[in-house]
Amino acid sequence: MIPARFLARPCLEVAPSLLGCTLLHDLPGGRRAGRIVEVEAYLGDGSDPASHSHRGRTARNGSMFGPPGRFYVYRSMGLHCCLNVVCEPEGIGAAVLVRALEPLRGIEAMRRSRRRPDRELANGPGKLTAALAIRLAHDGASVRGSLRLVAPRRPLRETVHSGPRIGITRARDLPYRFFLADNPWVSRSPLNRAASPVRRGHLPRAVSPTRAGRGA
DNA sequence: CCTATGATCATCT
DNA sequence: GATGATCATAGGC
Numbered sequence: 001m002i003p004a005r006f007l008a009r010p011c012l013e014v015a016p017s018l019l020g021c022t023l024l025h026d027l028p029g030g031r032r033a034g035r036i037v038e039v040e041a042y043l044g045d046g047s048d049p050a051s052h053s054h055r056g057r058t059a060r061n062g063s064m065f066g067p068p069g070r071f072y073v074y075r076s077m078g079l080h081c082c083l084n085v086v087c088e089p090e091g092i093g094a095a096v097l098v099r100a101l102e103p104l105r106g107i108e109a110m111r112r113s114r115r116r117p118d119r120e121l122a123n124g125p126g127k128l129t130a131a132l133a134i135r136l137a138h139d140g141a142s143v144r145g146s147l148r149l150v151a152p153r154r155p156l157r158e159t160v161h162s163g164p165r166i167g168i169t170r171a172r173d174l175p176y177r178f179f180l181a182d183n184p185w186v187s188r189s190p191l192n193r194a195a196s197p198v199r200r201g202h203l204p205r206a207v208s209p210t211r212a213g214r215g216a
Numbered sequence: 217c218c219t220a221t222g223a224t225c226a227t228c229t
Numbered sequence: 230g231a232t233g234a235t236c237a238t239a240g241g242c
Binding site for chain 3: 169
Binding site: 055058059060074075077078079190 | 218219223224225226227228
């Protein structure tokens with residue numbers, strides 16, 4: 001399991017450390033589980049205008065400001081649900097968006113929920129919530145409930161890349177998306193090319209869009 | 217391979 | 230009334 005004190009750390013440290021963790025959901029019909037291969041950090045210190053918490057606490061984002069160790073689930077574009085892991089101490093609106101999973105268990109059930117090729121069962125934030133039957137009702141739930149986070153048994157062997165977050169209009173220069181390099185379950189995006197390796201123990205630096213494009 | 221667009225609705229201006 | 234941490238589909242190269 002994931003201790004709350006592990007999630008109480010800075011969001012930019014928590015986000016890459018969630019890679020390799022297992023997200024599992026026990027349902028009456030059986031267990032569905034996947035390995036986290038892609039995440040995005042959304043900060044709560046006022047420096048991140050793309051974060052839902054940036055303009056203060058509202059009815060929707062209340063879970064972001066709650067204690068670490070819970071989920072923040074919201075409805076995106078009127079259609080889909082997206083799952084976040086709340087981090088940092090209570091009162092700070094920070095969370096990590098889970099963007100893609102490698103399906104591990106309950107794959108037949110995921111196929112019934114998604115009706116797409118296996119490669120597309122969970123390679124997006126709205127796709128993985130459908131695949132694992134995650135609903136808005138999970139907003140504010142503990143990360144140790146029927147839906148829970150499990151730490152990896154062994155340290156990651158893969159290289160972690162960081163780059164621009166996907167689908168946002170503000171703060172496009174902040175490289176707060178983290179994913180496992182060359183992993184086939186990561187969502188497919190042209191922005192993957194703009195990513196670069198993150199050395200263990202090093203946090204990503206903000207890079208202006210013009211310089212990022214030239215690899216300077 | 218890539219980019220463009222409609223669906224759909226809670227939230228915020 | 231406009232916006233948006235998305236998805237599936239359609240069409241161009």
